[in-house]
Amino acid sequence: MSDATIEVRNLRKRFGRTLAVDGLSFTVEPGTVTGFVGPNGAGKSTTLRALLGLDAPDEGRALVCGRPYHALRTPLLEVGALLDAAAVHPGRRGRDHLLWLAHSHGLPARRADEVLEQVGMEGAARRKAGGYSLGMRQRLGIAAALLGDPSVLLLDEPVNGLDPEGIQWIRALLRGLAAEGRAILVSSHLMSELEDTADHLVVIGRGRLIADTSVADLLSAASGDRVRVRTDARTAAMELLTREGATVAVTDRDTLTVTGLPAQRIVELLSARGIPVAEVGAHRATLEEAYMELTRTSAEFTATAPRETAPDGERDTDTADTADSVDSPQSTDRPQITDSAQATDSAQATDSAQAADATDTGAGR
Amino acid sequence: MRALHAGCVRALHAEWTKLRTLASTWWLLAAVPVLTVVLGTAAAASASRTCPSRALCHADTVRLSLTGVWLSQALCLVLGVLAMGAEYGTGTIGVTLAAVPLRRRVLAAKAAVVALSTGVAAAAAVPLALAAARLVVPVPGPQARAAVGSVFCLVLVALLGLGLATLLRDTAAALTLGLGLLYAVPLLAELLPSVSWQHRLQRWAPMPAGLSVQWTRDLDRLVIGPWAGLGVLAAYAVGLLTAGGVAFRLRDA
Numbered sequence: 001m002s003d004a005t006i007e008v009r010n011l012r013k014r015f016g017r018t019l020a021v022d023g024l025s026f027t028v029e030p031g032t033v034t035g036f037v038g039p040n041g042a043g044k045s046t047t048l049r050a051l052l053g054l055d056a057p058d059e060g061r062a063l064v065c066g067r068p069y070h071a072l073r074t075p076l077l078e079v080g081a082l083l084d085a086a087a088v089h090p091g092r093r094g095r096d097h098l099l100w101l102a103h104s105h106g107l108p109a110r111r112a113d114e115v116l117e118q119v120g121m122e123g124a125a126r127r128k129a130g131g132y133s134l135g136m137r138q139r140l141g142i143a144a145a146l147l148g149d150p151s152v153l154l155l156d157e158p159v160n161g162l163d164p165e166g167i168q169w170i171r172a173l174l175r176g177l178a179a180e181g182r183a184i185l186v187s188s189h190l191m192s193e194l195e196d197t198a199d200h201l202v203v204i205g206r207g208r209l210i211a212d213t214s215v216a217d218l219l220s221a222a223s224g225d226r227v228r229v230r231t232d233a234r235t236a237a238m239e240l241l242t243r244e245g246a247t248v249a250v251t252d253r254d255t256l257t258v259t260g261l262p263a264q265r266i267v268e269l270l271s272a273r274g275i276p277v278a279e280v281g282a283h284r285a286t287l288e289e290a291y292m293e294l295t296r297t298s299a300e301f302t303a304t305a306p307r308e309t310a311p312d313g314e315r316d317t318d319t320a321d322t323a324d325s326v327d328s329p330q331s332t333d334r335p336q337i338t339d340s341a342q343a344t345d346s347a348q349a350t351d352s353a354q355a356a357d358a359t360d361t362g363a364g365r
Numbered sequence: 366m367r368a369l370h371a372g373c374v375r376a377l378h379a380e381w382t383k384l385r386t387l388a389s390t391w392w393l394l395a396a397v398p399v400l401t402v403v404l405g406t407a408a409a410a411s412a413s414r415t416c417p418s419r420a421l422c423h424a425d426t427v428r429l430s431l432t433g434v435w436l437s438q439a440l441c442l443v444l445g446v447l448a449m450g451a452e453y454g455t456g457t458i459g460v461t462l463a464a465v466p467l468r469r470r471v472l473a474a475k476a477a478v479v480a481l482s483t484g485v486a487a488a489a490a491v492p493l494a495l496a497a498a499r500l501v502v503p504v505p506g507p508q509a510r511a512a513v514g515s516v517f518c519l520v521l522v523a524l525l526g527l528g529l530a531t532l533l534r535d536t537a538a539a540l541t542l543g544l545g546l547l548y549a550v551p552l553l554a555e556l557l558p559s560v561s562w563q564h565r566l567q568r569w570a571p572m573p574a575g576l577s578v579q580w581t582r583d584l585d586r587l588v589i590g591p592w593a594g595l596g597v598l599a600a601y602a603v604g605l606l607t608a609g610g611v612a613f614r615l616r617d618a
Contacts, residue, residue, distance in 0.1 A: 056617060083460075
């Protein structure tokens with residue numbers, strides 16, 4: 001697994017009048033899970049298809065293990081890919097789907113049974129794939145990707161259709177595979193899916209690179225020096241802290257997010273004035289918030305988001321400025337997937353995501 | 366060289382596993398002998414008046430007993446079309462090309478397993494049809510060319526279907542065009558007012574040309590020679606496979 005890398009250099013691909021990928025460059029190193037994030041139609045699948053040699057790039061290179069895909073003699077032993085979980089013949093049994101793949105590389109049938117066990121599909125292996133649920137197809141697709149024990153994995157939206165248990169499972173699986181030194185690229189249009197899975201993020205929009213950053217850097221940048229203050233006297237606290245030079249945003253009915261003052265100073269100021277403080281703590285951004293922060297400034301995202309007219313009310317004036325996030329890539333009808341670490345935030349996940357954006361715009365009021 | 370050889374064998378193995386793990390393959394392959402025998406025997410029986418005995422036979426009973434090939438070609442066409450059309454219909458073409466990135470090799474392996482499976486089915490169907498016809502009517506005359514040619518006909522039509530599906534990337538479109546090319550073109554030829562144009566179309570349409578290989582008497586009434594006719598069908602199959610192969614290599618999957 002010495003050469004387990006994915007390399008995209010100045011990749012450009014046009015379909016008719018649409019420029020799907022526009023000069024994209026990034027690298028995925030061995031031993032990491034890299035999240036490949038962008039809204040639907042950002043060019044993620046096209047990039048993955050170029051890496052697999054399915055679409056020929058107009059310009060630039062897409063290399064796996066240092067070579068173009070078609071130059072690999074035994075591709076499944078080096079690269080495992082899941083592009084489309086629905087890509088199974090409905091009349092073929094799940095195990096037979098893996099069997100022909102195994103035969104294409106001279107692998108024994110035993111290997112098909114091993115990966116079926118690894119993804120927990122032994123029970124359904126001898127049923128026709130046409131009767132599989134989306135989650136089962138995802139598992140079968142992941143089994144196919146793992147068949148050749150490859151050092152590079154390319155997975156397009158692998159979490160799609162999995163139940164919460166399946167999501168936990170795939171997170172653990174990807175972490176484990178990366179720990180073995182494999183290079184893993186996981187695409188998603190939902191940042192929350194990559195929380196606690198990805199080490200690194202490649203964010204794209206309209207075929208162009210928006211960010212290529214480690215998750216740790218992104219989170220610390222997004223969290224900044226923000227302090228969360230819970231108080232019953234919200235208005236009084238806001239006035240006081242703003243006067244002291246801080247930027248204050250309303251997060252909730254009794255919660256403020258304060259930037260520009262250390263937590264200790266905030267407590268001193270509020271206590272001195274006798275303003276009751278229920279809780280003061282460092283604000284920890286979720287990956288979703290960090291993503292919003294990152295993409296808010298990018299025309300690729302905001303240009304397509306519809307603006308809504310905010311109804312009256314103090315709290316709503318904050319969200320009015322950030323209507324983008326209401327119809328953000330995080331679709332609101334999907335369940336928010338947050339780990340226990342973020343459990344406290346997750347109850348008001350949507351609110352706090354908006355508040356993160358509101359921080360700047362709510363300043364000085 | 367050895368790596369190349371191993372790659373080809375593995376691609377063949379994979380395509381064979383793909384073909385054999387679909388129930389539709391076995392239904393189609395089983396239907397070829399059944400249809401060929403039943404239809405052939407029925408057609409031969411209808412000739413019992415014009416051929417009461419071996420000496421007094423005025424019908425081409427060899428050709429009549431192989432009438433079923435006419436319809437079995439449709440089954441072979443479907444088998445050939447599905448071998449590639451289903452890959453595009455279900456999206457497995459991406460998985461296939463990820464496993465075997467050399468597109469030429471994928472198409473060659475598919476052509477080989479399609480030709481081999483239809484060849485086996487046809488090689489069972491044709492002698493069975495001749496034997497069954499012999500039960501109801503005398504079958505005199507040389508049979509080797511008609512028999513071997515009929516097997517080739519079925520194999521070539523399957524390859525024609527594979528070529529069409531590779532070119533069109535769509536099962537329904539390939540079936541429509543394939544069935545039209547085989548069955549509708551000869552019908553249209555009958556409707557033409559000019560006899561010379563009728564003959565031209567019969568000579569260059571794949572099915573009447575191909576089936577002329579079944580004739581064992583009155584060969585002077587054929588518009589194209591038996592082997593030459595089979596050659597026309599072969600040209601269609603090879604031409605469409607080549608065109609499909611070129612498109613397959615040049616296009617994005």
